Amino acid sequence: MKRIIAKRTVREFWKKHKDSKDYLETWYQTVKAAQWNKPSDIIEFYATVSILKNSRVVFNIKGNAYRLVAKINYERQWLFIRFIGTHSEYDRINANTI
Secondary structure, three states: OOEEEOHHHHHHHHHHOHHHHHHHHHHHHHHHHOOOOOHHHHHHHOOOOEEOOOOEEEEEEOOOOEEEEEEEEOOOOEEEEEEEEEHHHHOOOOOOOO
């Protein structure tokens, strides 16, 4: 991805949840280097990813302890972080619209 918006959100999250830092740093570097043109390209990297409607993707972080919802613009190679939280926080949102 050419751009990941916003890394600051990820940094703020791992300050609160220190056990997520290494996992999120690895996720960030992997996504930054990736060139995904369609949802199936993501599945090749992350077998446990959930592909939703509205260009939304749910990544499981740290063995599903945390969830990260992103919206992807494949044409521009932009990934927008829409949500990151614990599994129980994720259960309280609508990942298709957040």
